Amino acid sequence: MKTTQSPPDASGRFGSFGGRYVPETLIAALDELAAEYTRARRDPAFERELDGLLHHYVGRPTPLTEAPRLTEQAGGARIFLKREDLAHTGAHKINNTIGQALLAVRMGKRRIIAETGAGQHGVATATACARFGLTCEIYMGAEDVRRQNLNVFRMKLLGATVNVVEAGSRTLKDATNEALRDWMGSVGDTHYILGSVVGPHPFPMIVRDLQAVIGRECRAQCLEQIGGLPAMIVACVGGGSNAAGIFAPFADDASVRLVGVEAGGMSPRFGEHAAPLCHGAPGVLHGSLSYVLQDEHGQTAPVHSCSAGLDYPGVGPEHAYWRDSGRVEYTSVSDADALAAFATLGEREGILPALETAHAIAETLTRARTLASDETIVVNCSGRGDKDVQEAARLMAHG
Amino acid sequence: MSRIDDIFAARRRAGLPTLMPYITAGHPTLEVTRAVIPALETAGASIVEVGFPFSDPIADGAVIAGAMHEALAAGVTPRDVLAAVRAVRPATTLGLVAMVSDSIIERVGPARFVAEAADAGFDGLIVPDLDVDAAGTLRDLAANRDLAFALLVAPTTPADRIGHIAALCRGFVYLLARAGLTGERTEAPEVADRVAMLRAVTDLPIAVGFGITRPDHVRVVTRSADAAIVGSALVRTMSGPDPVGAARALVSELARGLEPLPDDNFSTRT
Numbered sequence: 001m002k003t004t005q006s007p008p009d010a011s012g013r014f015g016s017f018g019g020r021y022v023p024e025t026l027i028a029a030l031d032e033l034a035a036e037y038t039r040a041r042r043d044p045a046f047e048r049e050l051d052g053l054l055h056h057y058v059g060r061p062t063p064l065t066e067a068p069r070l071t072e073q074a075g076g077a078r079i080f081l082k083r084e085d086l087a088h089t090g091a092h093k094i095n096n097t098i099g100q101a102l103l104a105v106r107m108g109k110r111r112i113i114a115e116t117g118a119g120q121h122g123v124a125t126a127t128a129c130a131r132f133g134l135t136c137e138i139y140m141g142a143e144d145v146r147r148q149n150l151n152v153f154r155m156k157l158l159g160a161t162v163n164v165v166e167a168g169s170r171t172l173k174d175a176t177n178e179a180l181r182d183w184m185g186s187v188g189d190t191h192y193i194l195g196s197v198v199g200p201h202p203f204p205m206i207v208r209d210l211q212a213v214i215g216r217e218c219r220a221q222c223l224e225q226i227g228g229l230p231a232m233i234v235a236c237v238g239g240g241s242n243a244a245g246i247f248a249p250f251a252d253d254a255s256v257r258l259v260g261v262e263a264g265g266m267s268p269r270f271g272e273h274a275a276p277l278c279h280g281a282p283g284v285l286h287g288s289l290s291y292v293l294q295d296e297h298g299q300t301a302p303v304h305s306c307s308a309g310l311d312y313p314g315v316g317p318e319h320a321y322w323r324d325s326g327r328v329e330y331t332s333v334s335d336a337d338a339l340a341a342f343a344t345l346g347e348r349e350g351i352l353p354a355l356e357t358a359h360a361i362a363e364t365l366t367r368a369r370t371l372a373s374d375e376t377i378v379v380n381c382s383g384r385g386d387k388d389v390q391e392a393a394r395l396m397a398h399g
Numbered sequence: 400m401s402r403i404d405d406i407f408a409a410r411r412r413a414g415l416p417t418l419m420p421y422i423t424a425g426h427p428t429l430e431v432t433r434a435v436i437p438a439l440e441t442a443g444a445s446i447v448e449v450g451f452p453f454s455d456p457i458a459d460g461a462v463i464a465g466a467m468h469e470a471l472a473a474g475v476t477p478r479d480v481l482a483a484v485r486a487v488r489p490a491t492t493l494g495l496v497a498m499v500s501d502s503i504i505e506r507v508g509p510a511r512f513v514a515e516a517a518d519a520g521f522d523g524l525i526v527p528d529l530d531v532d533a534a535g536t537l538r539d540l541a542a543n544r545d546l547a548f549a550l551l552v553a554p555t556t557p558a559d560r561i562g563h564i565a566a567l568c569r570g571f572v573y574l575l576a577r578a579g580l581t582g583e584r585t586e587a588p589e590v591a592d593r594v595a596m597l598r599a600v601t602d603l604p605i606a607v608g609f610g611i612t613r614p615d616h617v618r619v620v621t622r623s624a625d626a627a628i629v630g631s632a633l634v635r636t637m638s639g640p641d642p643v644g645a646a647r648a649l650v651s652e653l654a655r656g657l658e659p660l661p662d663d664n665f666s667t668r669t
Contacts, residue, residue, distance in 0.1 A: 019532065022528055023528055023553070024531070025551075025578050027555070027556065173455060177455050177464075283505050284500075284528070289505070298500070298506030299453065
């Protein structure tokens, strides 16, 4: 794996963001994980095994697909899609779970836990565990179990146990709380496969590095297919793993504009969106200091998005760092605009994106118009939309 | 000398260990919080930890997390907790320690939070999810107001880190009796070895919590440690009818586990 000179520093900080805001019980496990990860990155055998799995099992490299009819509709820059929807299990999540499962095996930990919101990370974790013969328990909020029942069944088919979380708001943040609680009592034999670039150090770094395969492939494909770097890259941001994965290898390419798209929900009013970088403030949630949505007293705010995968009040600390440094521009797209883009990509290109991804598609349509026709815009097509067709049908009927 | 230092010193002079019950503020109501604190003093407590309800308490088990969610649903804010402590302060000589998530402290602002907590009558802070690598600021703020500042040492904490954590503490060190979460257990925890490791690096009193529910647990942990912390068992008791009476009864019973320290033990710890 390519070593990176980028942050975090030794204490897990991206500028002032990041850190390890967790009960002391977890520190030893985080230290163990960081040390094992450092060893693995220097071990050519780990790199070979991971690369082999990404190629033969996940199906990488995923294509960079030109979208001519979407380009025509937008009227501006050429639009290309980085096709993470074609990775095994239908989203980028598998890049991270395969890598972390390999780390778990190296640490001798045979039991895996994970949180999931929409179920994509849960499915990708259950998949990796089945591949390596690891015991798998997934925590999922009761509200998400209701919204994403198909993925619950998929996880069970893959041999995982799904623990339904009834606490708090019964969504992703509460599932994350329960997974962290499980880990505090099980750190000796259990690895927690966190699903995004969030949580305490070293998770934001490890997940970014494992997802950076997206950006590395994309960079090489751009040079080959368009003869240069794109003018702009667009990705949706919930916790921010697909965005971090495609952005990181371009972070030093000053000519490439990077745009992260949060869930604008119904409105910018408190409780009606899930856009901490646009409307939140720095604070602590789930083990790191980053932008969060909280009330004035530090209690986590209610959030809303039509997309369960973006329905999260926090965001990875490296995004907070990129936001404040100005390297990445963050904006938001409403439920309605995302739903429209969901349909547009299907009609114009024959690709049904995940509702999460549809937020990035909507922003891409807007941005392409601002660029010249000899420029290129790449959008990370982070997942496929099969899981969302029922929810989309329900929302469109109401629309 | 802060009130927490005075309390531990007085208990040592009396040859007795210390009982530190934990309550979740606003559970079941703020009225109960104000009434129960003096009652705990009567029952034999010397220091009370007052938990600030937080929406995402990852260190707490189901009982305390449930109490926090109930209090939040009833609209309890950190400001209400401070007001309750301010109201009860004149009625008690107990040490009052705030148990509060760093999420709340960061939102309010560390300087303002410490000032308001000290002004309300708190004698110390425990921040269970604080990043130890960034604890210096809060520790200095607490020191400037002569507040105790306790960080956690876990069963999994490596030896070289224990000294670093203990050096950041003032007033006392909070030793977790077990991995896992706050919650009730049947068997008494084995902490003597961990207490001995801590004694080698700090002169501060050592308070042991997590999973202590019965007088014999209190007796076992205070054979080596200076204080026993009781949380979930008390919070669960206070979920029923007559929470103040039930809390008084439980803490009175737990206080029976506070046995006089042996003379040799006493002399080595003064």
